[in-house]
Amino acid sequence: MDIQVQSFFLKEDGQIPNNPTLPVIFYQNAFDGEDGGRSPEEIEAAFNSHGWTNSWTGGVYEELHYHSNTHEVLGVRRGTGTILAGGDSGQRLDVKPGDVVLLPAGTGHMKVESTDDFEVVGAYPDGADPNMMKRDPAKAAQAKNTISNVGIPERDRVFGEDEQSPMRHKWVK
Numbered sequence: 001m002d003i004q005v006q007s008f009f010l011k012e013d014g015q016i017p018n019n020p021t022l023p024v025i026f027y028q029n030a031f032d033g034e035d036g037g038r039s040p041e042e043i044e045a046a047f048n049s050h051g052w053t054n055s056w057t058g059g060v061y062e063e064l065h066y067h068s069n070t071h072e073v074l075g076v077r078r079g080t081g082t083i084l085a086g087g088d089s090g091q092r093l094d095v096k097p098g099d100v101v102l103l104p105a106g107t108g109h110m111k112v113e114s115t116d117d118f119e120v121v122g123a124y125p126d127g128a129d130p131n132m133m134k135r136d137p138a139k140a141a142q143a144k145n146t147i148s149n150v151g152i153p154e155r156d157r158v159f160g161e162d163e164q165s166p167m168r169h170k171w172v173k
Contacts, residue, residue, distance in 0.1 A: 004028040005166045015135040016066055016108035017143050022152075022171045024085050025102040026093055031075065043075045043121040051153060053127035057149030060111035060120060064088075064135060067105060068143035070128035070150060074101045074120045081114030104171070106147035125153035 006026045010018040031043065040057040047055055052073050060074065060083060074083070076099045083093045083101060087108045093101060101110055110116070133143060148162055152171045 002100075003030050004096035004152055007166065007170050010090050010107060012140070013087040013089060013108075014137055015140055016064065016109060017068070017106045017140045017147060018066075018086050018090075019104035019106045019147060022071075024091070024104065024171060025109055025166050026101040027102070028164075029098050030100040031098040040049065040077055040119075040121050043077060044123070047073060047121065047123040052123040052125055053156075054127035054129065055121055055123040057119060057121050059114070059118060060109070062111050064108050064110045066108045066133050066143075067103075068133050068146040069105065070120055070124045070130050070152075071105050072103045072107075072109075072130060074103070074122050076100070077119045077121055079115040079118030081118045082112040083109055084112050085109050105150040106143060119158065135164055145150040 009023045012018050031046070044055045044057070047053070057077065058064070060081070061126065064087060066083070076095045076097050078097050080094070080096045080125040083095055085091050085093060085101070085103065085107060090108065092112065133139060151163070
């Protein structure tokens with residue numbers, strides 16, 4: 001399968017800051033295998049090989065949240081689901097095994113619905129320890145400075161150091 005890449009910016013909504021300069025990048029079919037699925041260890045190893053560590057395997061929270069201090073990558077291992085990126089007026093992403101969502105710092109996200117077996121592997125650049133921020137206008141305003149100071153990772157989660165990678169072209173400060 002060919003990897004399909006989409007990117008989009010999300011506006012602040014007063015409660016969720018989103019990222020004013022970096023778009024969400026959605027890689028469809030980033031991993032192959034039976035029905036696109038791979039083991040958590042294979043996805044984790046792929047993320048780690050590109051410097052995205054501190055990984056975990058599980059579901060996506062059903063409550064809108066964001067991380068102001070780090071970017072996050074989510075790789076769908078099994079099942080299907082819908083992830084809302086950006087807040088109530090954000091983008092809904094229908095995800096399946098093999099898909100990867102790259103969320104820049106400050107991007108609100110939550111699971112809207114999924115099959116019972118839905119599972120993702122998540123990771124952070126350089127093993128960052130993410131904070132957990134929820135809807136709060138005062139904290140969203142304060143988080144903007146933290147978000148603007150999060151650096152751009154050296155390597156794209158999917159394409160590594162390839163100069164043609166979507167992250168290298170779309171994530172520019």
